[in-house]
Amino acid sequence: MRRSTGAAVARRAGHLLVAWLVTLAFILPIYIALSSAFKSQRQILDNPLGLPAPFTFDNILTALQRPDQLVQGGLANSILVTALTVGILIPLSSAVSFWVSERGPRLKGVLLAVFALGLMVPPQTVLLPIVQLLQAIGLGHSYPGLILSNIGGGYLSFAVFVYVGFLRTVPREVIEAARVDGANDLRIWWTVVLPLVRPATATVGIFLGLWVWNDFLNPLFILGPLQGQTITTGIYVSLGGYSADYGQLFGIMFLAAIIPIVGYLVTQREFIHGLMSGASK
Amino acid sequence: MRTSTWRRSLGLAPIALVALALYAAFLLYPLIQSLFTSLTDRNPLKAESTFVGLANYLELFTDQRLLASLRFTIVVVVVVTLVSNAIGLLFAMLLNKPTAGFRVMRTLVFIPQVLSGVIVAFIWRSILTQNGLLNTALQNIGLIDAPISWIGTPELATLSICAVVSWMTIAFSTVVYTASLQSVPPELYEAARMDGANVLSRFRNVTFPMIAPGMTISVVLCLITTFKLYDIIAVLTGGGPADSTRSTAFYLVATAFTNNRFGYASAIAILLFVLTAVTAYGLTALLRRREARL
Numbered sequence: 001m002r003r004s005t006g007a008a009v010a011r012r013a014g015h016l017l018v019a020w021l022v023t024l025a026f027i028l029p030i031y032i033a034l035s036s037a038f039k040s041q042r043q044i045l046d047n048p049l050g051l052p053a054p055f056t057f058d059n060i061l062t063a064l065q066r067p068d069q070l071v072q073g074g075l076a077n078s079i080l081v082t083a084l085t086v087g088i089l090i091p092l093s094s095a096v097s098f099w100v101s102e103r104g105p106r107l108k109g110v111l112l113a114v115f116a117l118g119l120m121v122p123p124q125t126v127l128l129p130i131v132q133l134l135q136a137i138g139l140g141h142s143y144p145g146l147i148l149s150n151i152g153g154g155y156l157s158f159a160v161f162v163y164v165g166f167l168r169t170v171p172r173e174v175i176e177a178a179r180v181d182g183a184n185d186l187r188i189w190w191t192v193v194l195p196l197v198r199p200a201t202a203t204v205g206i207f208l209g210l211w212v213w214n215d216f217l218n219p220l221f222i223l224g225p226l227q228g229q230t231i232t233t234g235i236y237v238s239l240g241g242y243s244a245d246y247g248q249l250f251g252i253m254f255l256a257a258i259i260p261i262v263g264y265l266v267t268q269r270e271f272i273h274g275l276m277s278g279a280s281k
Numbered sequence: 282m283r284t285s286t287w288r289r290s291l292g293l294a295p296i297a298l299v300a301l302a303l304y305a306a307f308l309l310y311p312l313i314q315s316l317f318t319s320l321t322d323r324n325p326l327k328a329e330s331t332f333v334g335l336a337n338y339l340e341l342f343t344d345q346r347l348l349a350s351l352r353f354t355i356v357v358v359v360v361v362t363l364v365s366n367a368i369g370l371l372f373a374m375l376l377n378k379p380t381a382g383f384r385v386m387r388t389l390v391f392i393p394q395v396l397s398g399v400i401v402a403f404i405w406r407s408i409l410t411q412n413g414l415l416n417t418a419l420q421n422i423g424l425i426d427a428p429i430s431w432i433g434t435p436e437l438a439t440l441s442i443c444a445v446v447s448w449m450t451i452a453f454s455t456v457v458y459t460a461s462l463q464s465v466p467p468e469l470y471e472a473a474r475m476d477g478a479n480v481l482s483r484f485r486n487v488t489f490p491m492i493a494p495g496m497t498i499s500v501v502l503c504l505i506t507t508f509k510l511y512d513i514i515a516v517l518t519g520g521g522p523a524d525s526t527r528s529t530a531f532y533l534v535a536t537a538f539t540n541n542r543f544g545y546a547s548a549i550a551i552l553l554f555v556l557t558a559v560t561a562y563g564l565t566a567l568l569r570r571r572e573a574r575l
Contacts, residue, residue: 016382019375023386026372029448030392032414033404046421048414092300099297118308120558122509124530125550128537129311129318152307156300186292214397216512221538232399236516239403246407257400264395268388275456 037254041247059251070238071255074231081143081219081230082212085150086205093156093204094197097163098189102175112164118157123217126153131221141224149222150212159204162274166200167193203274206267213260231256312554319547326541337548346524347549350532354508357443357528358560362503364447369454369499370492376455377462387459394452398512405445406432406517435525438518442526445513450506454499461495462488490575497568501561508557529553 024031028049036044037059038052063071100111130149131140139145174196178188194201219230229237235256239249264271319337323330341347376387393401408414409431416428432438465488473483511530514520520527520535527535533553537546 015375015378019378019383019386022372022375023389026448026451027389027392029404029408030396032408045414045417048418092296092303095293095296096300099293114309115304117312118304120505120554120561121308121312122505122530122553122557124509124511124533125315125554126308126311127534128543128546128550129314130307133306133311133314148303149307152303152305154308156304157308184292185294186296189293210395214399216397216399216515217534221534232397232512235403236399236512249403249407253400253403257396260395260397261392264392265388268391272387272391272456272460275460 033250033253033257036246036250039247039250041245044246044250059247060254061251062248063251063255068238070229070234071231071252074229074234074256075259077143077228077234078213078230078232081147081150082209084147085155085212086208088147089151089155089159089208090201090204092151093159094163094194094201095189096156097160097167098193099185100160101164101167102185112160115157115160118154119161121154123154127217127221134222141222143223146219146222149218150215155208155211159208162200162204163197166197170196199270199273202267202270206263206271206274209263210260315547315550315554317547318543319545319551321544323543323547324541325543330544333544337545338552340545341548341552346527347529347532349524350527350529353439353526354510354528354530356439357446357510358504358507360443361446361450361507362500364443365450365454365503366496366499368447368451370458370496372451372455373458373462374488377459387456390455391452393449394456398449399516401449402445402513402516405441405448409441409517432518433522435522438522438526442514442517445517446507446510449513450503454503457495457499457502458492461492465491493568493572493575497565497572500568501565504564505557505561508553508560529556 032048035050035052036048038055038057039050040056040058043050043052100108103111130153134140134142134145134149139148170193174192175188178192183191214232215230216232216236220233220236223229223233225237228234235252239252320332320334321330322333322336372390376383376390406413410416411428411430411433413431415431416425419425420428430437432441469487469491470483473487478486509530510528511534514526514528514531518526520531529549530553533546533549536542536549540546
């Protein structure tokens with residue numbers, strides 16, 4: 001009995017050790033990137049795995065003092081595009097999802113099949129017609145154009161599937177009760193549905209926020225080089241050529257990566273929950 | 282009855298119609314437009330475009346650069362889907378313990394999926410490039426004498442792309458499989474253990490059938506993600522060396538925006554869409570059927 005407990009403890013400790021080694025090896029590139037942001041060029045090359053000692057803020061300061069304002073400008077543009085896209089998509093997609101849920105089974109099936117297309121279409125397939133359409137309506141190479149095409153594209157499909165899936169779990173009686181009280185659907189959506197689907201809104205907000213923030217292809221071709229850059233395309237355009245200045249490179253990487261990483265760590269419970277509810281469907 | 286339905290959705294219906302109109306304008310219309318353009322020789326440098334029937338589609342079969350891009354795309358899709366599902370499942374089994382330490386590890390493993398492909402590719406480029414961190418480290422410990430060209434030869438560059446994309450998708454697969462594993466009722470394992478089932482047979486008869494739905498999600502999403510791969514290639518190799526890492530999505534964008542061959546690019550766009558949709562639908566159907574059998 002005693003020996004078997006000892007063996008069990010040893011096995012558990014072994015499991016824990018292996019798990020940590022595997023995890024740390026897997027995220028080693030992230031450690032290298034984040035720690036290198038606070039090292040000198042020499043330290044990065046001589047000892048890429050070492051801790052940043054002595055600690056330096058030079059890379060961060062150099063990144064922030066670039067004359068082209070790559071980091072500040074990029075972050076401001078990314079925040080603008082992401083906030084407006086997600087801020088408009090959440091009410092719009094929850095409203096259309098509620099409206100679709102209230103249709104008869106035939107129409108609902110057709111509409112959902114049409115929305116499913118958006119999950120399947122590679123963004124490159126529709127990129128050229130979108131760029132041409134935006135130019136035709138005078139929104140070519142503009143932020144409103146980028147935001148509008150974000151709202152109408154595949155992101156809407158994703159949001160609709162999350163909301164419609166969640167609305168299936170809302171008891172009919174709740175909606176019917178509000179209807180008996182004489183509320184119209186607009187009022188029911190605002191006062192009953194939106195508070196009820198808050199977990200779905202968290203999922204939609206977190207995932208769309210991340211995808212729009214990280215998007216590369218659409219800002220690169222829809223905005224073009226004249227309108228300034230989001231942080232993602234800005235990094236690509238400014239650092240596209242091979243450069244051996246790792247210090248500055250990692251300084252910029254740190255400033256660009258820290259917002260999604262912190263956002264993920266803060267919202268990770270909703271994040272994983274959203275992924276799980278999506279994966280179980 | 283009809284009037285009352287109509288009246289009660291007054292107010293909500295306009296918002297829904299705005300959403301449907303935007304979706305029609307920025308997804309359905311571009312898709313149909315691509316289809317029409319693919320039947321023409323449209324080029325912005327020419328004043329007029331003419332209907333050419335299926336000529337663009339016939340060109341697809343003889344365009345060696347396109348065929349090479351298809352070969353590369355299929356290699357990456359297959360390798361990434363297999364690797365990220367195998368390793369994702371292993372990671373999930375390794376990390377599926379309820380204690381705080383394991384929770385922290387699960388949080389850390391997902392981080393690659395949170396970063397943009399551009400940042401991921403820049404991090405890996407600084408590691409893999411000729412005078413990068415990997416070669417420097419290998420030379421410092423004396424394992425190699427001359428730096429290895431990790432992204433400079435066609436074979437190694439393809440391998441590097443597969444590795445970097447897998448690194449991102451493994452993070453995703455791990456979380457999906459962890460969720461699936463946590464949905465397996467512990468009683469099932471108890472029962473299997475009582476029946477004298479060993480680790481392997483417990484995995485085959487309990488774990489594997491129970492995670493089938495998660496596997497469907499993970500496989501199909503890895504597939505869709507890899508078919509539309511663009512940013513990692515753009516930063517890590519730019520499609521090189523000698524176009525050996527040019528995916529079909531990458532070739533499509535170059536044909537449209539660099540070579541201005543709108544008609545032919547649209548044929549590639551339709552090909553890429555059909556390829557993605559058929560593979561995704563086909564695999565979903567196949568895996569769902571397997572789920573039902575298990």
